[in-house]
Amino acid sequence: MADAFVYDAVRTPRGKGKKDGSLHEVPAVRLGAKVLEALRDRNGLDTAEVDDIIFGCVDPVGEAGSVIPRSAAFEAGYDNKAPGMQISRFCASGLDAINFGAAKIAQGADEIVIAGGVESMSRVGMGMSGGAWFMDPSVGMPAWFMPQGVSADLIATKYGFSRDDVDGYAVESQKRAAKAWEKGYFKKSVVPVKDQNGLTILDHDEHMRPTTDMQSLGQLNPSFVMPGEMGGFDAIAVQRYPELEEINHVHHAGNSSGIVDGAAAVLLGSKKAGKTLGLKPRARIRAFSNIGSEPAMMLTGPVDVTEKLLKRAKMKISDIDLFELNEAFASVVLRYMQAFEIPHDKINVNGGAIAMGHPLGATGAMILGTVLDELERRDLNTALVTLCIGAGMGTATIIERV
């Protein structure tokens, strides 16, 4: 098998995923086009050489429908020879796009692949593609469907994380993100979104609240009490985990990932491609894996997939220098740290989605770029990137610098 390398990684800033968010005026496809343009322009890419463009997109409907990477390639002025494909594995779509691209390269089918993702949550909305998973009783019953927030609260209840624990984690995420921005750690990857006149629309992650402290979070009411009680979902959680008497609702907007708009793309290629393009590889995709996990708790897939991946890669937790786990909810990260006894200073070192937001289909590609920048900055070697996924799945990828 050939090795697949990362040659470059870019992302847009993340705009607040609301009507008053800065990126709300930008169509989803244009966000995708912006990162394609950036990769091409930064690397002097001959786009006729691009074998595939794979984008994750969780709600590929409306303006995000009809194979959005192909549309983005048109808008970005890519050569017609560069095809596109849209995939979804919910929140890990962006990372799965990278793994998919790497697999094509490793197999020898492709030399150059752009992989990433795009989501305009303010314009398309969340859950707009529907689905039998939560609508069809023939699926929802055996899937123990519940909203992710209730699952996150279930994790907190089952593994003993208090409201203070999750709020404390959130405060730290904000602090780390603020510091990283202040020190320019994201500079290498973030491409400001500009209009046709060259005027900047957004050049920073606008969801952040650096002044967040325990007190301000303490004033927020837990978000999932209503669905838990009125919607019957607490009962589902207790039926699935009968050792619990009730669900302790601890999550709220301040310790859950932010709803944002954004896109990211990673330039992948074989060794040969690097020579063709005259580029130096920054990292090698060492291994990746997927898994299905218990769907009621839903968001503990990263633990399961990490175990599977390390085993397959014949590695240990201690071989990993930095971990990047998407901050879907604070309890997801706390459980991961608890399961593998990972110290906080090795995971999500520059904050995460609680501070900066989680543009569903794009996040996997974003955080891979973020941790690669950080490996280089700290001159470390190996990182593991993973995300929890709706319906109980996990995706993880190990990269190492070359």
Place this chain on the structure above:
Amino acid sequence: MTYTNFTVETDADGVALVTWNMPDRSMNVFTEEVMNELDKIIDQVVADAGIKGAVITSGKETFSGGADLTMLQKMLKIFAKEKAKDPEKAAKLLFDNAGRMGGLWRKLETSGKPWVSAINGTCMGGAFELSLACHGRVAADSDKVKMALPEVKVGIFPGAGGTQRVPRLTDTQQALQMLTSGQTLSPQKAKSMGLIHEIAEPKKLIETAKAMIKNGLKPVQPWDEKGFKLPGGPVYSAAGANLWPPAIAILRRETYGNYPAATAILKSVYEGLLVPFDTGLRIEQRYFTEIMQTKEAAAMIRSLFVSLQELNKGARRPDGIADTKFKKIGIIGAGFMGAGIAYVTAKAGIPVVLVDRDQESADKGKAHSDSLISEQVKKGRAKAEDREKLLSLITPSADYADLAGCDLVVEAVFEDSEVKKVTTEKAEAVIKSSAVFASNTSTIPITSLAKNSARPKNFIGIHFFSPVDKMMLVEIIMGKKTGDKALAVAMDFVRAIKKTPIVVNDTRGFYVNRCVLRYMSEAFKMLIEGVPAAMIENAAKAAGMPVGPLALTDETAVDLAQKIMKQTIRDLGEKAVDPRQMALINTMVDTHGRLGRKNIKGFYDYPAKPAKKKLWPGLKDLYPQLAPEKVDVEELKQRLLSVIALEAVRVMEEGIVTDPREADVGSILAFGFAPYTGGALSYIDGIGAKKFVKIAKELQKKYGAEFKAPKLLIDMAEKGETFYQRFDPYAKAEEKKAA
């Protein structure tokens, strides 16, 4: 044309009045013949150019009770036979049969002529589905008019268009609520939901129905019109996304996934609303066919419908004894139980003398009735005059002489043999020698109490459950010398107060409490093993029990459990009670003062409302706790149900209960034994005696002698028998028929 079950009269305006009035039946039900005749009537209405449209109504006080479920039972028997020969052919046959009624209603609604249903009384199941297929629906404005699709309550499914028409007439949430709960609708509620068009004065019902046709009622249903829109909006819409996920969750919350019919209703509605109406009907027919084959349907139809009705009608009443007309009933002891018995008796319109030591105590007992009926009035379930009447029927007294002239006296005095002896003697001194004396004891054998009686033939146990006004089961306890007449009188009383009697021969704990004590005791064992308390309670509920065993112990009081255990040791010796369980209960009561709900601390803490009860955290410290991952929840469920079922087997083996219908229905009504199983014995029948004996052996090895399979069961396993074969409740009737 003439029909056996219907009359058809066409008036001068060309409106046919189809009146359903089955001979030899008190209530109209769907039989093969009824459906055949309706089929012909539809043809007649279509063919006769002189008929503009038709009104269908009933000639009886009720409209119809729906399908005759015994017919369904027969259909399933035929299916089972056919299945053994050719499964595919059998499935097709069942599918076609399942679609018969639905097809007929579809024929009616697409016949091209307008039909109006004039609902004059109770209209259930298939009859309400017939009404929904009519283009116009009018109900009489009367308390007697109740409409429902109650199939789910007996494990089946509204399979004649109910799951398709209701959510096309009303919003999805209300439709699902109605269909999955079997909710009964008043005319007002049905109208507000859009299920009926008009409510008419009872006298003007037919006139109103006919007027709809005369005023040009369109013979086309909304869903057959172009551009029809679902009242709840499309399934895949913002409203749908808010509705369906919680609907699925709430169904599981309410059923634990134990009731396939309820789940199938949800599926049928969901899938049906995504397709045109006729396709929806076909989807419904497929689910109906599936559900009819489930063991839950068979078990629930048998126990909750057929057996329950038979017992209520007095299936176990001895023949040849005239019905008792109660002129006056005496109740001695105006405590919580006695007062409750007085209430249900007066509610049935029977005069009651309520006797206690002093007038004040007797008055207090009557006040209980006042508070119960006043609450009903407040909730609109009874009228002020009902309250007046009920209270006028209860005479509180401190004088035994007032018992003179009673046909039946029930004592509910303190559970003490001496007190009971005095009570019996004092009462018998006053009542006529033919009167029946009954004890409501729950702990003292009737035969020993009967020794206090001068006429043990007339001495019987009538064992109520608490709270009397809510609990539907009554155990009638036969002492050794109790005669048939006493049994007949006791049964007539229980039937008069509209409860279900089961006949139990005398033994410690009778039937129900023997089972309940096993249930609680198994939970104590689990606690001692270190199973987290929440797991015990949740496993019980997941198994289908309405109340967890620890919560139940709290309700009946932990110190009562202690008393019973101590009494058992006194009577039967130290070995009769597991010392670890005794220690647990002693710790709860003596060390921690946790007596149960009554002192707001038992296995649970009971904070002030609206806070919910919570398991006492101290339980964790009583025994080293097992990690939840190490506990097999399925096994917990199996233990809790099996330990009860095995006790029921012993009760049958000992001849304490003799009819499996009584054991099954009794277990469901008294302590809510997983209704989807059909009851404690049907639970075993559903698994099969052979397999169950194997399970019991495994459990015995791991958890003790309470799981030892009785000889009876082992014998049944060898012979491949079910309880309903071994103790065939209909054998006697068959014999009689044959003779």
